[in-house]
Amino acid sequence: MKAARLHHYHEQLKVQEIAEPRVTDPHDVIVRIGGAGLCRTDLHIQEGQWAEKSGVELPYTLGHENAGWVHEVGSAVTNVAVGDTVILHPLATCGLCRACRAFADLVKTTARSVVKLRPTLHPKDIAALADAGLTAYHAVKKAASVLYPGTRAVVIGAGGLGHIGIQCLRALTPAEIIVVDPSERARALAGELGADATVAADGRQVDTVLEMTDGEGAEAVIDFVGEKGAIADGVAMLRQAGSYYVIGYGENINVPTIDIISREINFIGNLVGSYNDLDELMTLTAQGRVALHTSVYPLEAVNDAMADLDNGRLQGRGILVPAGAA
Numbered sequence: 001m002k003a004a005r006l007h008h009y010h011e012q013l014k015v016q017e018i019a020e021p022r023v024t025d026p027h028d029v030i031v032r033i034g035g036a037g038l039c040r041t042d043l044h045i046q047e048g049q050w051a052e053k054s055g056v057e058l059p060y061t062l063g064h065e066n067a068g069w070v071h072e073v074g075s076a077v078t079n080v081a082v083g084d085t086v087i088l089h090p091l092a093t094c095g096l097c098r099a100c101r102a103f104a105d106l107v108k109t110t111a112r113s114v115v116k117l118r119p120t121l122h123p124k125d126i127a128a129l130a131d132a133g134l135t136a137y138h139a140v141k142k143a144a145s146v147l148y149p150g151t152r153a154v155v156i157g158a159g160g161l162g163h164i165g166i167q168c169l170r171a172l173t174p175a176e177i178i179v180v181d182p183s184e185r186a187r188a189l190a191g192e193l194g195a196d197a198t199v200a201a202d203g204r205q206v207d208t209v210l211e212m213t214d215g216e217g218a219e220a221v222i223d224f225v226g227e228k229g230a231i232a233d234g235v236a237m238l239r240q241a242g243s244y245y246v247i248g249y250g251e252n253i254n255v256p257t258i259d260i261i262s263r264e265i266n267f268i269g270n271l272v273g274s275y276n277d278l279d280e281l282m283t284l285t286a287q288g289r290v291a292l293h294t295s296v297y298p299l300e301a302v303n304d305a306m307a308d309l310d311n312g313r314l315q316g317r318g319i320l321v322p323a324g325a326a
Helices: 040-046 123-130 132-146 162-172 184-193 205-212 230-236 257-263 275-286 299-310
Strands: 002-005 014-017 028-037 066-073 085-088 106-110 114-116 152-156 176-181 197-200 218-223 238-246 266-269 294-298 317-321
Touching (some): 014 299, 040 299, 066 106, 132 162, 132 275, 162 275, 294 299, 299 317
Parallel strands (some): 152 176
Antiparallel strands (some): 028 317
């Protein structure tokens, strides 16, 4: 089978033939990939930001947003059968074998990590919900506890994660949703997906948001960017005792502790979500309340897709599709 693997940091991925994974445990599930989502984390891995944290040698795992069809199962697997359409929780693979370290035609995981889907859902249309959607849903579910009627939520970034977060906010909370993004296209999409107001990130965004919130700021800021000045802006948009939900990353949070104490503001980290979160998100998707906007690339064009993501040319989420899976 073919796989796209990172051999050296700061270099392009290589698409090459590797051995297919095999069932070696009764609970193993082999999934033929129908779509694999591209994530900014993949760019950060390529840049070497996760080199010390990952603890594994190159070639390194890149596809962590996967959906497809069950190809083979172990003898103890009862929740799915060969041919079922499934989406994979991103943290439950063994993480050690070569198949778990690459965008590839097949991936080896365990029965507890697969969520069975309706056969009418095509993997390439929902693959990125395995991480982008799951992380956005997980953060919004946390924020929902402070977003009662009359409150406001500021969403920073309406891209691959943010456009899903907007829909989750609309589905789970009664809050007024204000979206900040530099892209006119992204702001237009945010409006279509349920944002009550959009603000251009043009250097005046903090003042604009404060004006829209009567000078008080928002009860929740959900930051899907986490770099290029987004954090300083987001903290300034936060009201007294507000909560800042960190999803995007790339720069540090530099806030004096006396400001955190005197304003009683909270910072909450978010990394993917639970199996139940993923199951709930897929229910919202089946109900038509969350839809993923995608751009599809063949697996062989992985480096083109990575470049488009890095340079802001993607609207929504990029999806890699192996040959024959479309």
